[in-house]
Amino acid sequence: MNKNIVRTIGVMTLTLHAFAFADVVNGDFESWSNGVPNSWDTIDSGIEVSQSNSIVYNGDSAAAITVNTTTQGSTDFRQSVDVVSGESYTFSVWVYHTEGGVSARLYVDGYQGYSTPSNTGQWQELSYAYTASSTSSIDIGLRFYDQSSFDGSELVYVDLFSPTDSTSEEPGGETCESNSGSFSLVTDNYGSETSWTITNSANAVEYQGSGYESNTTYSESVCLTDDTYTLTIQDSYGDGICCSFGSGSYSLTFDNVTVASGGEFTSSEATTFTLGNSGDNGGGDGSGGNNDTSDYYSNASGMTGYSLKTALYNIIKGHSSQSYGDLWTFYVSYGLDSYYENDGSILDIYSELPSSNDPYSFTSSSDQCGNYSGEGDCYNREHSFPRSWFGGAVAPMNTDIHHVFPTDGYVNSKRSSYPYGEVGSSTFTSQNGSLLGAAVSGLGYSGTVFEPIDEFKGDIARAYFYMATRYEDVISSWESNSSYGDAVLNGTSSQVFESWFLTMLLNWHQQDPVSQKEIDRNEAAYSFQSNRNPFIDNPGYVNDIWGN
Structure with a gap:
């Protein structure tokens, strides 16, 4: 260091x-x-x-x-x-x-x-x-x-x-002409137990650090050429750096993208990342992304049913919780329309018209809410899984990017915390055809529901399957937080949803397969908060867990 x-x-x-x-x-x-x-x-x-x-x-x-x-x-x-x-x-x-x-x-x-x-x-x-x-x-x-x-x-x-007392140059005045990054480490109560290395594809050590003081923040600039690397962080005692004896953490970033982060592990934790052109991130045919995530999901290999769900929970839990304001920043970089009009405006699931020009558009950052009196005034942060259902502005759910989307502020207010559903008689229709009203007969629920357009129903379903899995350890206690949440949640940590709602989600997931937009957003979310939505990477997991 x-x-x-x-x-x-x-x-x-x-x-x-x-x-x-x-x-x-x-x-x-x-x-x-x-x-x-x-x-x-x-x-x-x-x-x-x-x-x-x-x-x-x-x-x-x-x-x-x-x-x-x-x-x-x-x-x-x-x-x-x-x-x-x-x-x-x-x-x-x-x-x-x-x-x-x-x-x-x-x-x-x-x-x-x-x-x-x-x-x-x-x-x-x-x-x-x-x-x-x-x-x-x-x-x-x-x-x-x-x-x-x-x-x-x-x-x-x-x-x-x-005027400051230091500059951004490295000692010796060197500058980085390849991939410039930053490794940040916050030590726990036993900093001397922590060490780390970055090795290249030939297993040669590029950077390393050890011998740290306790409860101290360190930051080191790193400069790496295009290659595949592994960051390994170790704790000699075997209890990680969070959260039993202090709140330690680490992160490695390049161009404001986090490629590795964490704190909760035992003896060691290794993350492999690639710098430079790593090929197509594609997909879009409903089968999930082409990125090889087999290592990421290796601990869930061969499992089915609720055992698979628990294995996925153990893989995606403990993500790097971000601030509420950081969501705005995510939308500026990763919430833009590169798929329909391809005009760089905010991609809003409550105003987007997939097959024609949108009725209005939002400019990232400058059109953030704010006050609004009607559609098209501004966009805000829509908790697709309403935060009143999990008890309010509670971390990490409140800022979990996998379920918080940029949407029209006025339409968001109309949706309120009503459950998603299928509308029989509407009382409000947004300009892209999203509906609010009484549930259709035969849905299994007779209250007020909000129905997004068909183009985004699968997106919503997979966000809900993510929430059911990521928060498996606490979601059974959320049923009583809200009457609308009670209509959707069944008070268990296994099935999680009432049967009417689960049946609808399964249909939405099937009818609206994974899109390129979801694949790209999932990759960005992984960089942003260091966990993935398994049901975008592997859509078959949905049927493996809830199909019976």
């Missing part, structure tokens, strides 16, 4: 430049201890700060700041820097809004300019030119202000507070 080199360079830079040039110490947020960014000594009670290796402006990490209060005086994030009388400085910082419900205000020896919170899903710079009136120390940092759309908790990313 070159820890001694990194620390020596940091101390030398601080000694030479901090006083003369008002350097912001750890302004690039590359140095962390016990989950806290080093040198940022004012972190108010109304905010929580954690390290981000996914949304980054510069270098390997940024600060992910969650604002949890409307009390503005409890949201300060600051440190002190030394300035010299008569010297001029330009302080700047980059911020990234996820929802638009809070603004960031730059603080440089007083309150300065605000960010534009509506510019979500993109980096924006705040800066201020300052001339010191005396040789002294001044406070610099940020304060956060709630807006009318603030829902009580919102994530803002912060990076490269300048």
